[in-house]
Amino acid sequence: MEIEAAVVDAPGEPFRLVRLRMDAPGPDQVLVRIHACGVCHTDMVMREGALPVPFPCIFGHEGAGVVTAVGPDVTTVEPGDHVLLSFHSCGTCPACADHQPGYCGEFFPRNFLGGTEPGQGAIWRDGDRIAGNIFGQSAFATHAFAHADNVVRIDRDLPLAILAPLGCGVQTGAGTVLETLRVGPGQSIAILGAGAVGLSAVMAAVIAGAGRIVLLDRHHHRLDLGRELGATETVDDMAKLDGPFDYVMDTTGVPALLPHAMEKLGLRGTLALVGAYPPGQTMPVDPSSVMGTGRRIVGVVEGGIDPRQFIPRLVDYYRAGKLPLEKLIRTYPFAAIEEAFHASETGAVIKPVLIMRDD
Numbered sequence: 001m002e003i004e005a006a007v008v009d010a011p012g013e014p015f016r017l018v019r020l021r022m023d024a025p026g027p028d029q030v031l032v033r034i035h036a037c038g039v040c041h042t043d044m045v046m047r048e049g050a051l052p053v054p055f056p057c058i059f060g061h062e063g064a065g066v067v068t069a070v071g072p073d074v075t076t077v078e079p080g081d082h083v084l085l086s087f088h089s090c091g092t093c094p095a096c097a098d099h100q101p102g103y104c105g106e107f108f109p110r111n112f113l114g115g116t117e118p119g120q121g122a123i124w125r126d127g128d129r130i131a132g133n134i135f136g137q138s139a140f141a142t143h144a145f146a147h148a149d150n151v152v153r154i155d156r157d158l159p160l161a162i163l164a165p166l167g168c169g170v171q172t173g174a175g176t177v178l179e180t181l182r183v184g185p186g187q188s189i190a191i192l193g194a195g196a197v198g199l200s201a202v203m204a205a206v207i208a209g210a211g212r213i214v215l216l217d218r219h220h221h222r223l224d225l226g227r228e229l230g231a232t233e234t235v236d237d238m239a240k241l242d243g244p245f246d247y248v249m250d251t252t253g254v255p256a257l258l259p260h261a262m263e264k265l266g267l268r269g270t271l272a273l274v275g276a277y278p279p280g281q282t283m284p285v286d287p288s289s290v291m292g293t294g295r296r297i298v299g300v301v302e303g304g305i306d307p308r309q310f311i312p313r314l315v316d317y318y319r320a321g322k323l324p325l326e327k328l329i330r331t332y333p334f335a336a337i338e339e340a341f342h343a344s345e346t347g348a349v350i351k352p353v354l355i356m357r358d359d
């Protein structure tokens, strides 16, 4: 069949909306008609070529849509199901067996190398296979191949455009607070960075019943939104961050902030590293201060959750009014993808969501 997709031909090049040919789904594949897809910071990193993704490539990894066909090995969803897409994992390694697929031994190839496996359906341009399975989806397109492990069925009355970002940005922020750190009632947390991940963390900290919820960012309109979502204090400079905290969560990916973040931790405090740090950087840590205070440092991928268990929980919070995602989102027609990326890069929009189909 023919589909339309936003293709990037080489690192740093613009998106081009082109018509491509798509095979029928292979044994393990779920063919999803994409209605909406969020724009995530990682899409920008991949488009610039800062991660070793293959080009030409179709990005997009917060897809939401309707299943139109499934391969014979897929038993968990069927045509007509409304689904949110998340990241891809192997399903069998020790981490996957422990419901921690973010630490799957095959996380990197299955999410960043972009291709479908031999014997599975592929996407073609003029007889050449295109890298059309980033994060097991490549959802900047009218249709995408997903897999049994990365589709989560939701009720048909729910808004796909608003819930699309649950599959990466929102679960990363909320999962870090609720599952990895398990912030408890009355505890204190400082959240560095008020993007989609940081603001999702704020909403989750409110759900957790946290006491002090302090949000740091240099964009004041983001801090205003953070207070509206439940941050108890906001600051625009690290020097103004007044600890100690039970938890500090860094979503900025700026290594230079981390030594200061460590100093803001209280006794037995935990620093969560959630940002997209450039590889090869180091952070100075005084081992004696870590030892003497019982502090911990933990890395977090995608919140440290299993999307098939955690996304339904987030949907319940959304229904209960505890996750007002519509406040983070601005929608754009698919054809305005460059404009949506620009709005995200400048910080003007927290979470752009592209609309491929609005019925």
Ligand SMILES: [Zn+2]
Pocket (backbone or CB within 6 Å): 089, 090, 091, 092, 093, 094, 095, 096, 101, 103, 104, 105, 106
């Ligand atoms: Zn695995």
Ligand SMILES: [Zn+2]
Pocket (backbone or CB within 6 Å): 040, 041, 042, 043, 061, 168, 169
């Ligand atoms: Zn993402």
